Amino acid sequence: MYEALLLLLPVAAASGWFAARRGVAVKSQKQPQEISPVYFKGLNYLLNEQPDKAIDLFIKLLDVDSDTVETHLALGNLFRRRGEVERAIRIHQNLIARPSLSREQRAQALLELGQDYMRAGLFDRAENLFIELTELKLHNEQANIYLLEIYQQEKDWKRCLEVADRITVSHYPALHNSIAHFYCELAEEQLRQQNMAAAESFLKRAQHMKRSSNVRVLMLQAEIEYTRGDCRSVIRLLRQVEGSDPAYLSETLPRTIECYRKLGQHQELYEYLEQLYQRHHCTEAMLILADMIADSQGEGAAVEAILKHLSDTPDLKGLERLVRLNLQRSEESPRETLEVLLSSVSKLLDKEPAYQCEHCGFTAKKIHWHCPSCKTWGAIKPIQGIGRSIKG
Ligand SMILES: [Zn+2]
Known part of the structure; x- marks a missing residue:
């Protein structure tokens, strides 16, 4: 709560302390206020660890002087960072309700409240606020980044692509990789519904994006060929995984082996496995x-x-x-x-976990293309064995 006290010093200043010290001269320019007894009362509540009562009082102070908007924004932000989301929401909702806010101040409060809602898991409400910001053309890029986060959470890949299209990709280099995975997700949906042509067309678009989704594209293309019964193409595609990222070999080998066996190419399979073993x-x-x-x-x-x-x-x-x-x-x-x-x-x-995120270390029993922990795309890879590097 010490940080909150520091933040509230400017509230004291704005609410009259400076004005009082500067005396009569100030009186003519601005309605002076005595150092507010409400402020001391609030300070007392904070010191006694009763932050809810303190918040109520500081919200009252805002009525007295809306110059304290910045402080309230910072205080709300602080509560959110401490995980006290309900308090952050109260502060930001109260700010937005003030008719005296400037356009920019209101937009800033909307952006903050949207983040509070996200932290609280209230994605619908957050989405509405971020859409409002994009319509107002205020904090547009930031609002779109948050919308992208919400749509990924909801696995709404079409909307992810629409929003990604409105973000300046050069400012967010990782976005290329994410977009490629959005196309892969859409391709997987089509594959599940046996719409091979639609799946292939999404994969082509994924291929145009970054290299890092290459393994996933190859695996999905191989699945399409497998459904068609074309074992030779499956082998040709999955053998390329070694060149893209050998860490995924354990993931693709069962299908490769199955296809060699279906073709009756046991000697070729033996030689291929020996080569893989020697190399990796x-x-x-x-x-x-x-x-x-x-x-x-x-x-x-x-x-x-x-x-x-x-x-x-x-x-x-x-x-x-x-x-x-x-x-x-x-x-x-x-x-x-x-x-x-x-x-x-x-x-x-x-x-033992079979998979690990090379970005944040998250471990899992099954493969996730989107890390549930750090939300990185394509960073979770099979672990080769105890004490062995995931790079294989
Ligand atoms: Zn991770």
């Missing part, structure tokens, strides 16, 4: 290779391959597979030990 030490590639080795050369050879992998790259998924393979091969006595080992490794794996 990709655990997912290793595990599929181990399965293929077990089928063609027996479980002993698969165990050897995984042991070699674990000696280079310790990781929990590899360890789990090793125990599982040994369990299949083992006799009664070590079996019990292996079962306990397998169950504890599996439990550890279950607890």
Whole structure:
């Protein structure tokens, strides 16, 4: 509350302290006020940690002298930053109700109140205020940025694109990436409804935006080809993910592998996985290779391959597979030990998040293209394994 006290000093000044000190000369220019007893009362409430009563009193002070608008704006802002949103709303609503505010002061109060509503989760009310600001052509860009935030929250991607179109992209470099993801979201909607042509047209627009959405565009294009039954195109598209961002390989490998198998190209698949493993030490590639080795050369050879992998790259998924393979091969006595080992490794794996945001560190069990924590697009990537970099 100490910050609030500091903020209220100018209220005291405006409400009469200076006027009183400057005496008679001031009296003729401006209606002088004695240092307001209301101010002291408010100060007392603040000191006694009764901010609601203090706010009521300071709102009264505003009636006395509207020069205190800036202070009230700052006080409301301070309450919002402290998470006391209801108080911020009361202060800003009260300001807006004053007919004496200038156009600019009212717009500033609207912008602040809109942010209060957003913090309180009252998106409809916030949206109306920001739309009003854009219509008034006041704080236009800022209001559009907040509208964009609201429409992303509501997953209204068409409106996101409309608003993004009104923002100067050069001022917000990350906007290119966001716009590409809006198109990807629309493409996903069309894909779910089996409208392949519409999905492709949104993906083309996404491609025109920034490179960072490339992986998602490739994955969606591959899904379209998969629905059409064109396994060769799926493989061609998903193999490009390695060049765009190998961190996503574990995400795209299951579909790639499925398509190789559908085409009966087992040798090609084996060679591709070996290349991936050599280039990126990709655990997912290793595990599929181990399965293929077990089928063609027996479980002993698969165990050897995984042991070699674990000696280079310790990781929990590899360890789990090793125990599982040994369990299949083992006799009664070590079996019990292996079962306990397998169950504890599996439990550890279950607890591990599979994805992490490289921007804010948020971890998740499934992929989110839009980080729920820091709201960055395309920053959440698969984690390769325990203690391994998400860059793969
Ligand atoms: Zn994040």
